[in-house]
Amino acid sequence: MATVDFSVVADVADGIGVVTASGEIDVATAEPLRQALISVEQEGATQVVVDLTEVEFLDSTGLGVLVGSLRRLRDVGGDMYVAMTHPHLLKVMRVTNLDRVFRIVDTADRARDEARAAAEA
Amino acid sequence: MTGVLLEEGGLPPVREVALPLSEPANGSAHARAFVRGALARWQVDDTTMNEVGHVASELVAHAFRAGAGSVDLQLSLDESFVFVQVCSRSRATEAPDEPGTDPAASPELFIVGRLAVDWWTRDGADGPVLWAKVQRSVPGDGA
Numbered sequence: 001m002a003t004v005d006f007s008v009v010a011d012v013a014d015g016i017g018v019v020t021a022s023g024e025i026d027v028a029t030a031e032p033l034r035q036a037l038i039s040v041e042q043e044g045a046t047q048v049v050v051d052l053t054e055v056e057f058l059d060s061t062g063l064g065v066l067v068g069s070l071r072r073l074r075d076v077g078g079d080m081y082v083a084m085t086h087p088h089l090l091k092v093m094r095v096t097n098l099d100r101v102f103r104i105v106d107t108a109d110r111a112r113d114e115a116r117a118a119a120e121a
Numbered sequence: 122m123t124g125v126l127l128e129e130g131g132l133p134p135v136r137e138v139a140l141p142l143s144e145p146a147n148g149s150a151h152a153r154a155f156v157r158g159a160l161a162r163w164q165v166d167d168t169t170m171n172e173v174g175h176v177a178s179e180l181v182a183h184a185f186r187a188g189a190g191s192v193d194l195q196l197s198l199d200e201s202f203v204f205v206q207v208c209s210r211s212r213a214t215e216a217p218d219e220p221g222t223d224p225a226a227s228p229e230l231f232i233v234g235r236l237a238v239d240w241w242t243r244d245g246a247d248g249p250v251l252w253a254k255v256q257r258s259v260p261g262d263g264a
Contacts, residue, residue, distance in 0.1 A: 060228035
């Protein structure tokens with residue numbers, strides 16, 4: 001039986017929210033991701049790093065979760081920094097034009113640097 | 122993997138397979154695993170495998186969200202394309218949250234429209250019938 005391999009961890013340090021996911025994000029696993037994003041938002045983080053470098057699949061439900069969080073963050077002057085490297089995920093972002101909406105970088109460290117710089121600006 | 126793998130056609134090669142799915146919660150994951158297995162056996166490249174798996178996953182998710190209680194996922198292959206069809210086989214006992222197949226209202230079909238070179242959906246007796254055609258990638262095209 002196929003089960004969805006997925007895990008997510010959320011943390012806030014120095015005002016920067018960091019949500020790290022791994023595995024596959026689909027209709028069955030998007031809700032824990034949404035809850036993780038909400039948890040860092042509720043802790044007051046407005047600059048949020050989403051590390052998807054270990055994510056191998058991201059469907060429309062997961063994209064909707066990311067877009068929802070991004071809207072909430074930008075409503076309060078914040079932003080989201082998405083680290084992803086999987087070629088298919090990058091293609092999905094490109095064909096949906098979401099690569100023009102999200103700040104996408106290739107490492108979690110770079111995403112943290114950008115979030116930190118924005119928080120200090 | 123749930124269900125029975127149905128293979129048609131002569132051997133070798135098998136170029137058409139189908140899988141019944143009846144668990145909405147894990148239907149998309151089953152669909153992706155099924156696609157990976159079938160396309161690996163057909164020696165289809167990883168880029169095409171990812172795209173077909175994504176299309177199948179979205180179509181199955183859409184069918185269940187539109188009210189299907191069970192679906193059949195069918196894959197077939199020719200030299201240039203992989204074809205994906207999802208046929209609803211029964212109605213869910215509970216009303217769907219968002220019935221219908223309007224692509225403008227469906228994030229699943231929006232993604233399918235971006236990844237597939239052609240696709241359509243029509244109403245069937247037990248829910249939507251969805252079909253998509255995915256271009257097989259050419260090595261070195263950077264897709």
